[in-house]
Amino acid sequence: METLTAQLLAGNKRALARALTIVEDGGKDACSVVRQLFPYSGKAHLIGITGSPGVGKSTLVDALVTEIRKADLKVAVIATDPTSPFTGGAILGDRIRMQAHTLDQNVFIRSMANRGHAGGTSLAIYDAVRMLEAFGYEIIIIETVGVGQTELSIAKTADTTILVLMPGSGDEIQAIKSGIMEIGDLFVVNKGDLPGAHKTASEISYSLELAQHFPGWTPPVLVSIAETGAGLDEIWQAVGKHRQYLLESGMLEERRKAKVAAELEELVSEIVRTNLKASLEHSHIQELLHQVLAREVDPHSAAENLIKELFGSN
Amino acid sequence: METLTAQLLAGNKRALARALTIVEDGGKDACSVVRQLFPYSGKAHLIGITGSPGVGKSTLVDALVTEIRKADLKVAVIATDPTSPFTGGAILGDRIRMQAHTLDQNVFIRSMANRGHAGGTSLAIYDAVRMLEAFGYEIIIIETVGVGQTELSIAKTADTTILVLMPGSGDEIQAIKSGIMEIGDLFVVNKGDLPGAHKTASEISYSLELAQHFPGWTPPVLVSIAETGAGLDEIWQAVGKHRQYLLESGMLEERRKAKVAAELEELVSEIVRTNLKASLEHSHIQELLHQVLAREVDPHSAAENLIKELFGSN
Numbered sequence: 001m002e003t004l005t006a007q008l009l010a011g012n013k014r015a016l017a018r019a020l021t022i023v024e025d026g027g028k029d030a031c032s033v034v035r036q037l038f039p040y041s042g043k044a045h046l047i048g049i050t051g052s053p054g055v056g057k058s059t060l061v062d063a064l065v066t067e068i069r070k071a072d073l074k075v076a077v078i079a080t081d082p083t084s085p086f087t088g089g090a091i092l093g094d095r096i097r098m099q100a101h102t103l104d105q106n107v108f109i110r111s112m113a114n115r116g117h118a119g120g121t122s123l124a125i126y127d128a129v130r131m132l133e134a135f136g137y138e139i140i141i142i143e144t145v146g147v148g149q150t151e152l153s154i155a156k157t158a159d160t161t162i163l164v165l166m167p168g169s170g171d172e173i174q175a176i177k178s179g180i181m182e183i184g185d186l187f188v189v190n191k192g193d194l195p196g197a198h199k200t201a202s203e204i205s206y207s208l209e210l211a212q213h214f215p216g217w218t219p220p221v222l223v224s225i226a227e228t229g230a231g232l233d234e235i236w237q238a239v240g241k242h243r244q245y246l247l248e249s250g251m252l253e254e255r256r257k258a259k260v261a262a263e264l265e266e267l268v269s270e271i272v273r274t275n276l277k278a279s280l281e282h283s284h285i286q287e288l289l290h291q292v293l294a295r296e297v298d299p300h301s302a303a304e305n306l307i308k309e310l311f312g313s314n
Numbered sequence: 315m316e317t318l319t320a321q322l323l324a325g326n327k328r329a330l331a332r333a334l335t336i337v338e339d340g341g342k343d344a345c346s347v348v349r350q351l352f353p354y355s356g357k358a359h360l361i362g363i364t365g366s367p368g369v370g371k372s373t374l375v376d377a378l379v380t381e382i383r384k385a386d387l388k389v390a391v392i393a394t395d396p397t398s399p400f401t402g403g404a405i406l407g408d409r410i411r412m413q414a415h416t417l418d419q420n421v422f423i424r425s426m427a428n429r430g431h432a433g434g435t436s437l438a439i440y441d442a443v444r445m446l447e448a449f450g451y452e453i454i455i456i457e458t459v460g461v462g463q464t465e466l467s468i469a470k471t472a473d474t475t476i477l478v479l480m481p482g483s484g485d486e487i488q489a490i491k492s493g494i495m496e497i498g499d500l501f502v503v504n505k506g507d508l509p510g511a512h513k514t515a516s517e518i519s520y521s522l523e524l525a526q527h528f529p530g531w532t533p534p535v536l537v538s539i540a541e542t543g544a545g546l547d548e549i550w551q552a553v554g555k556h557r558q559y560l561l562e563s564g565m566l567e568e569r570r571k572a573k574v575a576a577e578l579e580e581l582v583s584e585i586v587r588t589n590l591k592a593s594l595e596h597s598h599i600q601e602l603l604h605q606v607l608a609r610e611v612d613p614h615s616a617a618e619n620l621i622k623e624l625f626g627s628n
Contacts, residue, residue, distance in 0.1 A: 031614040038612040126613070253607075260606045260613065265590055267617035268624070272586045276579055292574045293567075298352040299440070299574065300345040303581035310582070 001029070005036040008135055016108070016135050023127035024112055034127050041130035042256075044076075044137055045243055048158025050144045050183075055166040056190040059226040061143050065101055066229065067236040068139050076108040076137040078128055080144045080154055108137065122153045123270065126263050129157070155183050157259060159252060160242045162186045162235070165204070167197040182213050185242050188235060192223040217245050275310055285309070315343070319350040322449055330422070330449050337441035338426055348441050355444035356570075358451055359557055362472025364458045364497075369480040370504040373540040375457050379415055380543065381550040382453050390422040390451040392442055394458050394468055422451065436468045437584065440577050443471070469497050471573060473566060474556045476500045476549070479518070481511040496527050499556050502549060506537035531559050589624055599623070 007015035019037070023030045047064075051057050061077055068075045101107040112124060125142060132140050144154045155161045163184035187208070189201045205221045213219075220238050224231030246252035279285050288305060291297040297305075321329035333351070337344045361378075365371050375391055382389045415421040426438060439456060446454050458468045469475045477498035501522070503515045519535045527533075534552050538545030560566035593599050602619060605611040611619075 031612075034614055035612045039609050042609060257603060257607055260603055261594060263613050264603070264606070264617055264620060265587060265594075267613060268590055268620050269583050269587060271617060271621055273579060273583060276582055280575060280579075289571060289574055289578070292578070293571055295353050295356060298345075298349045299577050299581060300348055303578055303585060306578060306582050307585055 001032050002036065005033060005134075008037065008131065009040065011136070013108070016131060017110075019131045020110055020112075020128055023131060024124050026124065030127060034130060037130055037134040040134035042133060044129070044133045044140045045160070045239075046129060046158040047139065047141045047239060048144070048155040048161040049141060049164060050152075050155045050161065051164035055164045056226050057143055057164050060164055060188065060190055060224065060232075061141055062101070063224075063226045063229050063232045064141065064235060065107055067232045069101075069104065069107065071236070073138045074106040074136055075139040075141065076132040076135075077110070077141045077143060078125060078132075079109070079111045080125065080142070108132065108135075122157055123263070123266050125154060125157055126259075152183055153262075156262065159246060159255065160185045160239050162188055162239075164188045164190050165200065166191045167194045167200040181207065181211060184219050185214075185217070186219055186235070186238050187221040188231075189221065189223045190226050192225045192231060197223050214251075216249050217242070217251075272310075276306070279306075279310060315346050316350065319347060319448075322351065322445065323354065325450070327422070330445060331424075333445045334424055334426075334442055337445060338438050340438065344441060348444060351444055351448040354448035356447060358443070358447045358454045359474070359553075360443060360472040361453065361455045361553060362458070362469040362475040363455060363478060364466075364469045364475065365478030365504075369478045370540050371457055371478050374478055374502065374504055374538065374546075375455055376415070377538075377540045377543050377546045378455065378549060379421055381546045383415075383418065383421065385550070387452045388420040388450055389453040389455065390446040390449075391424070391455045391457060392439060392446075393423070393425045394439065394456070422446065422449075436471055437577070437580050439468060439471055440573075466497055467576075470576065473560060473569065474499045474553050476502055476553075478502045478504050479514065480505045481508045481514040495521065495525060498533050499528070499531070500533055500549070500552050501535040502545075503535065503537045504540050506539045506545060511537050528565075530563050531556070531565075586624070590620070593620075593624060 004015050004019060008019055019033050022033050049057055049061055049064075058079075061079075065075055065077065101109070110128070112128060129140055129142075142154060142158055161183050163181070163186070165187065167189060181204075187201075187204050189197050189204070191197065201221045201223050208219055208221065222231055222234050222238060224235060226232070243252075246255070280289075285306070288297065288302050292299055292302050318329050318333060322333050333347050336347050363371055363375055363378075372393075375393075379389055379391065415423070424442070426442060443454055443456075456468060456472055475497050477495070477500070479501065481503060495518075501515075501518050503511050503518070505511065515535045515537050522533055522535065534555075536545055536548050536552060538549060540546070557566075560569070594603075599620070602611065602616050606613055606616050
C-alpha cells in the first residue's frame with residue numbers, strides 16, 4: 001500500500017487508477033490509502049455539474065475541460081452514474097466520450113459507481129477527490145446524472161456547483177419548484193441555439209433575485225452552446241469569480257467545514273449500518289423481525305431494542 | 315393521544331389528518347401514535363407509482379382511483395414531493411388536483427414532504443400507511459415524483475410498483491440503463507395517443523424478457539391514456555393479478571419481511587444520526603472537525619473516534 005501511494009505521489013497514473021478503484025470499493029484498504037494520502041489533499045477547486053439527463057452535461061464538461069486546459073491547469077473529471085439499488089452494478093462503464101482529450105496527459109476522466117459504500121456514491125467521491133488532489137490535479141469536475149437527492153448530496157461536495165438546464169424543457173420550473181435552485185452557484189442554459197434560451201435564462205435570473213440564497217453572491221445565469229464551445233469562456237470566468245468570492249468571504253472555509261461534518265455523519269452512519277447488516281443474520285434479531293411482522297412489536301420499539309443490542313454492551 | 319387513536323379507529327377523518335401530521339413530524343409523539351395503531355395495520359394493498367416528471371403520473375393516479383372506486387374499495391393516495399435538502403420545506407402544498415374525488419368520502423388524498431425524518435420521506439410514509447390502514451383504507455397509492463434513489467426507496471415500500479413512462483421521451487432507455495426497470499412490477503406507457511407509444515411498450519417488453527427479475531412474474535407492459543381513462547381497467551386488473559401472484563408465491567410475506575428489515579435499518583440510522591447531530595455541538599467534537607480540516611486526522615479515523623465517543627461509554 002505504501003508503494004502504491006508513493007507511486008501515485010510520484011505521478012504514476014496506473015497507481016492513481018488503482019487507488020481510485022480501492023476507494024471506490026470501500027473497506028479497510030480504502031481507509032488505509034486515504035490515511036496516507038490525506039495530508040496531500042485539499043488543494044484543488046472542485047466544480048460540481050448537475051442537471052437532468054439530456055441537457056448536454058457531458059458535452060458541456062468536454063468543452064469546459066478544453067477551456068481549463070487553455071489556462072494550462074491540470075483537470076480531472078469524475079462522472080457519477082446512477083446505480084441500480086438492487087444489483088449495485090455500474091452502468092456506463094468505460095466512457096467512449098471525451099476522445100478529444102484522451103491524448104492529453106493533463107486530463108483524467110473516471111466514471112464512478114456506487115459500489116462498496118452503503119452510504120451512497122458521495123463517500124467514495126470524497127475519497128476519490130483526495131486521490132486526484134494528491135496526484136496534482138488542480139481542477140476537479142464532478143459530473144452527476146440527474147437531480148435527485150443523491151445527486152444533490154454529491155453536488156454539495158463541490159466548491160462551485162453549476163446547474164445545467166436547457167430551454168423549453170420545463171426544467172427551470174421543475175427546478176424552482178423542487179428547491180434545486182438553491183444549490184446552484186452558477187446556472188447554465190445549454191443548447192442556447194434552441195428557441196426560448198434567453199427567455200429561460202431571464203426566468204431563472206428573476207427567480208434567483210427573489211430568492212437571494214447567498215449573501216454577497218448572485219448566481220450568474222449564462223447561456224451556452226456546448227457543441228460549438230460558445231459561452232464556455234464566460235462560464236470558466238464565472239467559476240473563477242466564484243472561487244474569488246468564496247476565498248474573500250470566508251465561505252470556502254465555512255463550506256469545507258460543513259462538508260467535513262456531513263462526511264463524518266455519513267461515515268458514522270455507514271459504520272453503524274454495516275454493524276446492523278451483520279447483526280440481522282443473528283437469530284434473536286430475526287426473531288425481532290418476526291415479532292414486527294406478527295404486529296407484536298412496533299418498528300420504533302424494535303429499533304430502540306436493536307440499538308441497545310448493537311451498542312449497549314460495549 | 316389515546317383519544318386521538320380511538321377517534322381515528324372510530325372513523326373520524328380529522329383524527330386521521332392529525333395523526334398523519336404527527337407521523338410526518340416524527341419524534342416521540344409519532345412513535346406513540348404508531349405504537350397504538352400498529353396492531354390495526356398491515357391489511358391494505360400498497361401500490362407505488364413512480365416515473366419522471368411530466369409522464370402524467372397524477373392524471374394516472376386520478377384515473378386509477380376512479381377505477382378502484384368502481385370496485386367499491388376505499389382508497390387513499392399519498393403523494394410525496396421532492397423536498398429541498400436545504401430548507402426542508404414542502405413544495406406542492408395543498409393539492410388542487412383530484413377535484414373529481416373531493417366529495418367522495420371513501421377517497422383520501424394527502425401530500426407528504428420530508429420534514430421530521432432525517433432518514434428521508436420513506437420512514438414517514440411507512441407510518442402514514444399504518445394510519446391509513448388502521449382507518450380502513452383498503453388500497454393505498456403511494457405516488458412519488460422522479461426516479462432518484464429516494465423515490466426508489468419509497469417505491470420499495472409498496473406491494474405493487476408501477477413504473478410510468480411516456481413515448482418518445484427517451485425515458486425507457488434511461489430507465490433500462492439506470493436499472494430502474496428492476497423495481498417495476500407493472501409498466502405503463504402513458505400518453506398512449508402520442509406517436510411511438512406501442513413501439514416504446516415493445517422495447518420495454520423486450521428488455522424485460524431479457525432481464526427476468528421475478529421468478530413466476532413477467533411484468534406486463536400496458537399502454538394508457540390517463541386523460542380519457544383508456545387502458546385503466548387493464549392496469550387495475552393487472553394490479554389484481556400481481557397481488558394474487560404475491561399471495562400464491564409467498565412473495566408478499568417475503569417482501570414485507572424485507573421491508574421491515576429495511577425500515578429497522580433506517581430507523582436505527584436515524585437514531586444514530588440524531589445522536590450525532592446533537593454531539594456535533596460539543597466542543598471536543600468541534601475540535602475533531604478542525605483537526606480534519608487541518609489535515610491532522612483523516613475522516614475515516616475521525617469517524618471511528620466519533621463512534622467510540624457516541625456509544626463506547628454506555
